[in-house]
Amino acid sequence: MRVLISGAAGFIGSHLVQALMKMGYEVIALDIAKNNSNFGRVNADKWIDCDISKAADMEALTKDLSFDRVIHLAAIAAPNVAQAHPDLTFTVNVLGTFNVLKMAKAVGAKRFILASTAHVYGISPKYMPTDETHPIALQDTYTTSKILAEQLCSLFYTNHNLSYCILRLFNGYGPGQSRGYFIPDMIEKAKTGLIKLKGGEITKDFVYIDDIVDAILKALENCYVGPLNVGTGIQTSLDRVAQIIATNFQAELVSYTETEDKGPTHMQSDNTRIKSTLNWTPKTTIKDGLALTIKDVD
Numbered sequence: 001m002r003v004l005i006s007g008a009a010g011f012i013g014s015h016l017v018q019a020l021m022k023m024g025y026e027v028i029a030l031d032i033a034k035n036n037s038n039f040g041r042v043n044a045d046k047w048i049d050c051d052i053s054k055a056a057d058m059e060a061l062t063k064d065l066s067f068d069r070v071i072h073l074a075a076i077a078a079p080n081v082a083q084a085h086p087d088l089t090f091t092v093n094v095l096g097t098f099n100v101l102k103m104a105k106a107v108g109a110k111r112f113i114l115a116s117t118a119h120v121y122g123i124s125p126k127y128m129p130t131d132e133t134h135p136i137a138l139q140d141t142y143t144t145s146k147i148l149a150e151q152l153c154s155l156f157y158t159n160h161n162l163s164y165c166i167l168r169l170f171n172g173y174g175p176g177q178s179r180g181y182f183i184p185d186m187i188e189k190a191k192t193g194l195i196k197l198k199g200g201e202i203t204k205d206f207v208y209i210d211d212i213v214d215a216i217l218k219a220l221e222n223c224y225v226g227p228l229n230v231g232t233g234i235q236t237s238l239d240r241v242a243q244i245i246a247t248n249f250q251a252e253l254v255s256y257t258e259t260e261d262k263g264p265t266h267m268q269s270d271n272t273r274i275k276s277t278l279n280w281t282p283k284t285t286i287k288d289g290l291a292l293t294i295k296d297v298d
Contacts, residue, residue, distance in 0.1 A: 002026040003220070004067040004109075006052055006100050007074030009038035011177045012115065012212060016071065017042045019213050028067055031074065038176075052096035062106040069111045069220055070104045072097060075146075078180050079119065082142035093145035094152070101156045112164040113219050114153050118205070118231065118267060119143045120168060128235070129270035132168070132227045150227065157225060165219040170231030170269050174209030174289065175296035183290070186242050187297055190249035200239030200255040203266040205231040208289035211282040218278040231269025232282045244290050 003020055007013045008029030020027050021043055029044035032051055040047050050057050052074050075093045076082050082089040097114070104112050121130050122137035138144050153164040173183045182204075189195045207230060215230045239255050246253040274280050284292075 001069065002028065002067040003069045003071060004028040004030060004065070004104075005071045005073060006030045006096075007072070007115075008044065008047075009033075009036045009040075009042070010073060010077075011174075012172065012209065012216075013073045014038045014042045014176060015174070015209050016073070016213050016216060017044050019217065021045075023217070028065065052099050053091045055095075055099050058099040058103050059106075062103050065103075066107050067109055069113070070100065070109050071113045071115075071216060071220065072100050073115045074100070075115070075149075076142070079140060079142040080180070082145065083140055086141045089141050089145050093142075094148045097149040097152050101152055101162065105156065105160050105162055110163060111220065112153060112156070112162055113216060114149060114164065114166045115216075116146050116150055116166045116168045116227070117143070118168045118170045118229065118269065120147055120150070121267075123265050123267070125267065128266060128268040129233060130229070130268060131270035132229060132273055163223065163225055165222070165224055166227040167215060167219060167230050168227055169212060170205035170207050170229070170267060172207055172209060172212050174293055177209075177293075182238065183241065183245070183293065186245045187249075187294060190245045190251040191297075193249075193251050195242050195246050195251055195253045197238065197242045197253065197255045199257075199265070200237060200242065201257065202238050203235035203268070204238065205234060205267045205269045206236050206241065206286055206289070207231050207269075207282055208284035208292070211284055214283075215274065215278065215280050218280050222278055224277045228274040228277065229269040229271060230274065230280075231267075231271060232286075233269050233271045234286075235266060235268045236286050241286065241290065244287060245294065248291070248294050
C-alpha cells in the first residue's frame with residue numbers, strides 16, 4: 001500500500017516514516033526542504049520538496065503521483081508561532097489542508113488521516129476526562145485553524161466520500177522534538193544545572209511519540225470516520241515532569257506558583273472512543289518516555 005505523508009520531515013513525521021517503512025508500506029514523504037534538518041535523512045521511497053499552501057504546485061503533483069492513503073501532519077503547530085504569524089498559520093493550516101484534500105480526491109485516495117489537537121477543547125476544558133463530544137473552543141489562531149481543517153475533512157467526506165479520521169493529539173513528546181515545546185525546553189535548562197519553572201501546578205496529558213505513531217497506524221487501516229482523542233488519560237503536572245528531568249541531569253529545580261491568574265489549566269483525555277474503535281491504548285509511562293527522550297539528547 002502506498003501512503004503519502006505531508007510534514008514528513010517534522011517531529012511526528014520522521015518517526016512515522018520509519019515505522020511505515022519497517023512495516024512494508026511504500027512511503028511518499030512530502031515536506032519543505034528549506035530549513036528542515038530531517039528532510040531526506042529519514043529513509044522513504046520518495047521525498048518531495050513542496051509547499052502545501054501552493055495550490056498550483058500541489059495540483060501539478062497529481063499528474064505524477066498515486067497513493068492509497070494520506071497522513072496529513074504538515075502545519076504551523078506551535079501555538080505561540082501561530083499567534084505571532086496568523087496569516088501564515090491560516091495559509092498553511094487551512095488552505096494547505098484544503099490543497100492536500102483536493103490532491104487526495106484527485107488521485108482517488110481512500111483514506112485521509114488528519115493530525116489535529118486537543119487544544120480544540122480549550123486550554124481548560126469544561127470537564128475532565130475530556131471526550132470527543134466536548135464543545136469546541138475558538139480560543140486562538142492555532143485552535144481556530146485546526147478546527148477549520150477538521151471541518152474541511154468532514155466536508156470532503158460529505159461531498160466526495162473521502163473517508164477520514166481526525167486524531168486530536170494531547171501533549172506529544174519524545175526524541176527529536178524541537179525547542180519551543182515544554183519538555184525540550186526543560187531539558188535544555190537542566191543541562192545548564194538549573195531549571196526555573198513557573199506554573200508547575202499546571203497539568204497536561206503527555207503522550208509519547210511511539211504511542212502517537214501507533215494510533216496513526218491503527219487509524220490508517222480502520223474505517224472509523226470522525227474525531228478521536230490520542231492521550232494517556234493521565235494528568236501530569238509540569239512540576240513533576242521538570243523534577244524527573246532535573247533529577248536525570250542532577251540539576252536544581254526552582255518552582256514558582258504562576259503569579260498571573262489565568263484560571264485553571266488542566267488537560268486529561270478520555271480514551272474510551274479510541275480504545276473501542278481502534279483497540280488503542282498508550283503503553284509508555286511519563287517516566288519511561290522521559291528516560292528515552294533524555295537518552296537521545298546530545
